[in-house]
Amino acid sequence: MTVYLPRETVLTLREKAASAGVTLEVYLQNLAQQDADDGPPRSATLDDILAPIREGFAESGLSEDELTNLFEEAREEVWQEQQKQKGSSE
Known part of the structure; x- marks a missing residue:
């Protein structure tokens, strides 16, 4: 299924999904399921998120x-970059 939405709507939905700690796809699935069931949305489990x-x-x-x-x-690279930024701001 393909759904076309205005860019602003997609950005807002992405923010809401991120706030809920789920992907946009999971967020939209939850909204659709809630509407179909007329009940509260199903929260994604940690297993859903990590799949x-x-x-x-x-x-x-x-x-x-x-x-x-x-x-x-990767963690070391980020740390090194943060140290460089701290040094240049002092």
């Missing part, structure tokens, strides 16, 4: 150690 991440990891072919190293390297 795409788990799938991406499985498809990547990385080992757990390789993934850990990748995260550690």
Whole structure:
């Protein structure tokens, strides 16, 4: 199913989805289900939220150690960048 919405509407819905801690797709599914059921929306479970991440990891072919190293390297890069920014603002 494809639904076309104005750009402003999409941006607002993305913000609401982010505030709810879910993807836009899950947020819209919840809204549609709520309307169909005439009840409260179903909250996404942690398993729902993590499913795409788990799938991406499985498809990547990385080992757990390789993934850990990748995260550690990214975290170190962010830390280094923050230190540079702190140094230039002083």
